[in-house]
Amino acid sequence: MSAMEWVEQILALPDPATRKQFMQQHQAELDDEVAARLKEQADRFLESEVHRSLEIADLLLQAADLADNPLFAALGLLTEANARSIGGLGEYSRAIELYEQAAGIYQDRGDVVNGAKAQIGKVFSLAMLGRYDQALAAGERAAPLLETHRQWRPLINLTLNLAIVHGRQRADAQSLAEFDRARALGHRLDAKSRGVLALVESNRAIVLRNLGRFDDSIKASLAAWEINEQLGAKAAQGHVQLDLASTYMFLGRTNEALELLHAARDVFLQDGRPADAIEADLGIGHCLLQLRRFYDTLEKCQEVRSLFGDAGRRREVAEATLVEAAAYTGLHRFAEALGAVQEARRLFEAEGNEVWIAHVDLEAAALHYQQNQFDESLAVAKRCIHIFRARDLVVQEAQARLIAARSAAALGRHQEAQQCVDAALAVGEAKGLPDLIYPCYHLLGLMSEAAARSDDALAHYNRAIEALERLRGRLMVEFRADFLQDKQVVYEDVVRLCLQLNQPERGLEYAERSKSRALLDLVAYRLDLSVQARGSEDGPLVDELTLLRAERDRLVRRWEGEHNLAHGGWMASSSQPSHPHQDLAALEKQITDRWHKLLIRNADYAREASLWEVRAEPIQPYLPVGATLLEYFVVHDQVIAFVVTRDTLQARPLGVDLAKVQQLLQMLQLNLKALPRSRPEMVSGLTANANGVLAQLYRLTVAPIADLLTGASKLTIVPHGALHYLPFHALRNGQAYLIEQYEISYLPGASLLRFCAEPRLNGAGLLAVGHSYNGRLPHAVQEARLIADAFQGQALLEEHATAQRLARLAPAYKTIHLAAHGDFRPDNPLFSGLALENGWLTTLDIFSLRLNASLVTLSACQTGRNVISGGDELLGLMRAFLYAGAASLVLSLWPVEDRSTARLMEAFYSGLAVGRTKAEALRHAQLQFIHRQPDQGPMAELYAHPYFWAPFFLVGDSGPL
Numbered sequence: 032m033s034a035m036e037w038v039e040q041i042l043a044l045p046d047p048a049t050r051k052q053f054m055q056q057h058q059a060e061l062d063d064e065v066a067a068r069l070k071e072q073a074d075r076f077l078e079s080e081v082h083r084s085l086e087i088a089d090l091l092l093q094a095a096d097l098a099d100n101p102l103f104a105a106l107g108l109l110t111e112a113n114a115r116s117i118g119g120l121g122e123y124s125r126a127i128e129l130y131e132q133a134a135g136i137y138q139d140r141g142d143v144v145n146g147a148k149a150q151i152g153k154v155f156s157l158a159m160l161g162r163y164d165q166a167l168a169a170g171e172r173a174a175p176l177l178e179t180h181r182q183w184r185p186l187i188n189l190t191l192n193l194a195i196v197h198g199r200q201r202a203d204a205q206s207l208a209e210f211d212r213a214r215a216l217g218h219r220l221d222a223k224s225r226g227v228l229a230l231v232e233s234n235r236a237i238v239l240r241n242l243g244r245f246d247d248s249i250k251a252s253l254a255a256w257e258i259n260e261q262l263g264a265k266a267a268q269g270h271v272q273l274d275l276a277s278t279y280m281f282l283g284r285t286n287e288a289l290e291l292l293h294a295a296r297d298v299f300l301q302d303g304r305p306a307d308a309i310e311a312d313l314g315i316g317h318c319l320l321q322l323r324r325f326y327d328t329l330e331k332c333q334e335v336r337s338l339f340g341d342a343g344r345r346r347e348v349a350e351a352t353l354v355e356a357a358a359y360t361g362l363h364r365f366a367e368a369l370g371a372v373q374e375a376r377r378l379f380e381a382e383g384n385e386v387w388i389a390h391v392d393l394e395a396a397a398l399h400y401q402q403n404q405f406d407e408s409l410a411v412a413k414r415c416i417h418i419f420r421a422r423d424l425v426v427q428e429a430q431a432r433l434i435a436a437r438s439a440a441a442l443g444r445h446q447e448a449q450q451c452v453d454a455a456l457a458v459g460e461a462k463g464l465p466d467l468i469y470p471c472y473h474l475l476g477l478m479s480e481a482a483a484r485s486d487d488a489l490a491h492y493n494r495a496i497e498a499l500e501r502l503r504g505r506l507m508v509e510f511r512a513d514f515l516q517d518k519q520v521v522y523e524d525v526v527r528l529c530l531q532l533n534q535p536e537r538g539l540e541y542a543e544r545s546k547s548r549a550l551l552d553l554v555a556y557r558l559d560l561s562v563q564a565r566g567s568e569d570g571p572l573v574d575e576l577t578l579l580r581a582e583r584d585r586l587v588r589r590w591e592g593e594h595n596l597a598h599g600g601w602m603a604s605s606s607q608p609s610h611p612h613q614d615l616a617a618l619e620k621q622i623t624d625r626w627h628k629l630l631i632r633n634a635d636y637a638r639e640a641s642l643w644e645v646r647a648e649p650i651q652p653y654l655p656v657g658a659t660l661l662e663y664f665v666v667h668d669q670v671i672a673f674v675v676t677r678d679t680l681q682a683r684p685l686g687v688d689l690a691k692v693q694q695l696l697q698m699l700q701l702n703l704k705a706l707p708r709s710r711p712e713m714v715s716g717l718t719a720n721a722n723g724v725l726a727q728l729y730r731l732t733v734a735p736i737a738d739l740l741t742g743a744s745k746l747t748i749v750p751h752g753a754l755h756y757l758p759f760h761a762l763r764n765g766q767a768y769l770i771e772q773y774e775i776s777y778l779p780g781a782s783l784l785r786f787c788a789e790p791r792l793n794g795a796g797l798l799a800v801g802h803s804y805n806g807r808l809p810h811a812v813q814e815a816r817l818i819a820d821a822f823q824g825q826a827l828l829e830e831h832a833t834a835q836r837l838a839r840l841a842p843a844y845k846t847i848h849l850a851a852h853g854d855f856r857p858d859n860p861l862f863s864g865l866a867l868e869n870g871w872l873t874t875l876d877i878f879s880l881r882l883n884a885s886l887v888t889l890s891a892c893q894t895g896r897n898v899i900s901g902g903d904e905l906l907g908l909m910r911a912f913l914y915a916g917a918a919s920l921v922l923s924l925w926p927v928e929d930r931s932t933a934r935l936m937e938a939f940y941s942g943l944a945v946g947r948t949k950a951e952a953l954r955h956a957q958l959q960f961i962h963r964q965p966d967q968g969p970m971a972e973l974y975a976h977p978y979f980w981a982p983f984f985l986v987g988d989s990g991p992l
Contacts, residue, residue: 121306
């Protein structure tokens with residue numbers, strides 16, 4: 032048989048024993064051509080099935096023994112070495128040993144050409160271990176031999192590896208020269224060898240990116256992509272994805288970068304390439320850092336450091352440590368940040384890598400700045416500027432100049448600051464780098480304000496915000512809140528300036544634009560956050576999510592069975608703090624990560640930033656007659672109020688420090704927590720204490736603008752920051768609660784007013800769900816039954832109250848009432864939810880609902896509590912139900928008692944039944960508690976405490992059903 036047929040037959044055999052037997056039976060046919068064919072096939076498997084390359088290495092070593100041919104052994108050693116090094120297994124030290132053994136065989140036989148070829152992979156392996164001088168020396172010895180003997184393909188590979196050595200040392204200009212030389216040599220090859228050109232272009236893309244030539248870098252990556260796609264080289268395609276993702280990160284296209292990184296990681300794992308997969312993880316860590324997901328960044332980098340440390344890849348360990356330092360700085364954990372900076376510097380010093388040391392020092396400069404050590408920050412940043420300039424690294428130089436400009440401005444060295452920021456901005460605009468542009472313009476705005484050039488300052492702030500919003504628009508919608516966490520100061524500064532210039536309309540517009548707008552975007556664009564496959568490629572991920580969620584449900588049921596609800600005091604409260612088991616928390620983290628991966632993959636809207644041009648939605652046309660919108664905004668911890676009617680818009684600083692409001696809020700929360708554990712005779716004292724605190728809160732937040740509320744009968748309140756936890760309707764002016772004066776509703780943002788008020792296709796009738804949480808909340812079932820009877824609606828009670836039935840029936844109903852045990856999860860609001868018969872209806876589940884409801888009432892504990900994330904985004908059940916299609920919600924701010932809740936809800940729905948608006952009906956129900964209705968009997972005095980009536984508030988449309 033021919034050599035090719037021999038190779039095909041042996042590789043088709045199922046196991047090593049059978050292959051060994053075949054080889055023994057066909058020993059006479061073993062020759063140089065068979066060995067060469069085996070080696071060729073092993074090289075092909077490096078790009079797709081690296082484990083098969085190792086199998087062929089074993090075959091070649093066996094053939095060497097059978098034929099007593101050391102050249103077969105050399106081929107086997109080279110094959111195994113390539114698999115363990117360039118094949119993505121990351122076993123570089125072992126690979127070097129194997130390359131040297133092969134080279135020794137060739138040296139013994141006087142074969143200088145193959146001896147030189149054996150150095151090619153060794154150069155790469157030495158580079159991965161940071162042994163750069165040895166790598167360069169080996170390459171420089173081999174290159175002349177290969178060129179003399181016109182071994183073009185091996186010479187190209189060697190040139191590539193030498194370029195990689197220079198690149199890892201951040202000698203980028205020298206690296207690019209080597210890559211260009213390799214590309215020129217590649218044109219000597221025939222069409223069958225095009226794969227090497229893809230490798231050249233892929234690596235050129237890296238260096239071009241480092242040099243700030245982003246368009247050229249993308250072109251090189253796309254050229255490599257096209258060649259690899261034609262060749263079906265999946266692993267090589269994964270490396271192109273890594274390179275392109277890094278370029279997109281520089282350009283602020285973070286969502287596209289994450290999509291590529293996840294895809295590459297999947298390819299590498301499927302192909303058994305753990306080292307390459309960890310390299311993708313390092314890229315993901317960089318993206319998470321940009322998104323300010325600092326704890327996720329630390330977790331990812333710690334995994335990377337562990338695995339690359341085992342592989343001896345010191346440079347990657349140092350890079351991961353540097354990313355950790357930036358994450359610690361973002362968390363204001365400065366001592367840990369300093370430790371990580373020092374460790375990263377030590378590792379890069381061991382490599383003698385001046386450019387990477389400068390990157391570490393630049394992070395140190397940022398750390399100094401964060402700690403108000405401006406002299407140290409400026410001195411370090413200046414050193415970095417000189418190093419980056421010497422290497423022609425213009426983007427890195429611009430980043431260093433920005434830090435220098437900030438420090439110089441803080442020191443009052445305005446001319447120096449101006450020169451540095453102008454130079455940094457010029458690079459940012461020339462290269463199209465919005466994450467460099469926006470902080471430059473922000474700093475220019477601050478400097479213009481300091482020089483009393485208000486118009487210039489306003490123009491600069493506006494340019495900063497435009498760049499910031501371009502960045503935000505390119506993110507998957509669920510990442511936008513964290514991204515904005517440290518960027519609110521830009522909006523705070525421009526709102527403050529607008530008020531100083533007596534431009535309240537413009538100030539309110541910027542206040543609205545400051546919000547992360549995730550909910551607004553979800554509602555306006557009807558984005559799909561449900562857990563479902565949008566294409567065939569999503570199937571495995573959705574299947575994995577389904578299994579993980581089922582396992583979570585099982586763990587929750589087991590946890591609940593082991594921890595019965597404990598009740599204390601004289602009143603049965605349904606509340607219990609959540610302390611998820613460590614296994615459950617880890618499982619929920621996996622679910623969250625995979626859900627985000629699914630959303631990233633389907634975030635086509637983030638590719639075109641022009642689709643997300645931010646504008647403030649109109650407010651005044653959607654305000655009802657007699658209604659006033661009261662929007663709060665916090666500027667540098669000082670509270671501002673915007674008061675809007677159909678005809679007027681005014682703004683007023685309240686002269687209130689947010690810390691004082693928060694202190695009073697804590698006092699109120701202590702009072703509320705004490706009530707369920709207190710004896711009945713103590714309640715009147717607690718009521719008086721609560722009213723005193725509520726009166727102080729009124730004086731701080733409402734009294735300063737009370738004169739602007741004259742003539743209003745309805746208030747729509749838009750809180751900000753910690754004020755979202757404030758029950759404004761319960762604030763007391765000394766004689767009465769605010770709810771006694773006004774109908775009150777709330778909105779997360781004023782821009783949502785239009786979407787809540789606009790007509791929609793509503794369902795019909797009422798669906799009431801009641802579940803007692805294993806008998807602990809008997810009044811919840813009674814409450815749901817009475818409300819269903821009053822509206823001739825449908826009731827799902829106890830064993831019929833399942834999440835599946837609710838999801839199936841809910842879209843048809845206009846009014847949905849859910850009476851059940853609720854749980855707020857501040858550690859992971861995606862798993863806040865309601866306890867139903869077969870498990871929990873969580874925030875994640877609600878994202879998959881499609882409602883046509885005018886009203887959804889969540890008659891349960893803490894359903895209105897939210898995690899307040901960046902951009903004032905409220906993460907919790909409220910956002911999920913508004914996204915799912917509810918025009919309005921009734922929610923609770925704190926744990927509720929089920930008996931009084933049943934009474935309040937009965938009164939609320941009685942008001943709706945006689946035609947009151949939603950705001951009127953809730954107000955009427957709450958007033959019955961405040962005014963101690965006789966039908967409440969001996970509980971009337973007790974129920975007057977705000978604990979019983981004030982937790983419930985209306986969000987969204989306040990009009991009729």
